[in-house]
Amino acid sequence: MKIIQQFFINIERDDIDSSMKNLVSDGTINSIDIMSLVMEIEKYYQKPLSADFITPENFDNFENIKKMLDEAMK
Template sequence: MQTIKQLFINIGRTDINESMQNLVSDDIIDSIDIMALVAEIERFYKAPLSAEFIVSENFENFTKISAMLKKAYGQA
């Protein structure tokens, strides 16, 4: 989960933490934040994130982001 926290820090969202839920549903993050996260994820893993994973449901909380990363890259 520290990796995910660092990804948020890298995009300037130091206000996001792992206890937060419904990041997208409650408008805590928006599509611009998601795209910035995708860019950071791709930079971190040095590989593109498949478009099939770039859906708002995968960015609702740290648990869902972690699960997405495991599916996409085999790790989190």
């Protein structure tokens, strides 16, 4: 979860932490934030994130992001 927190810090959203839920559905982050996160993820893992994984549900909370990364980056 620490690396996910760092992704948010890198996109200048240090106001978001792992205790927060419904990030997308509550409007805390928007599509621009998601695309910025995707760029950070791709830079960190040195590989592209398949478009199949770029869904609002996968970015709604830290747990969903972690599950998505575990699946996408294996």
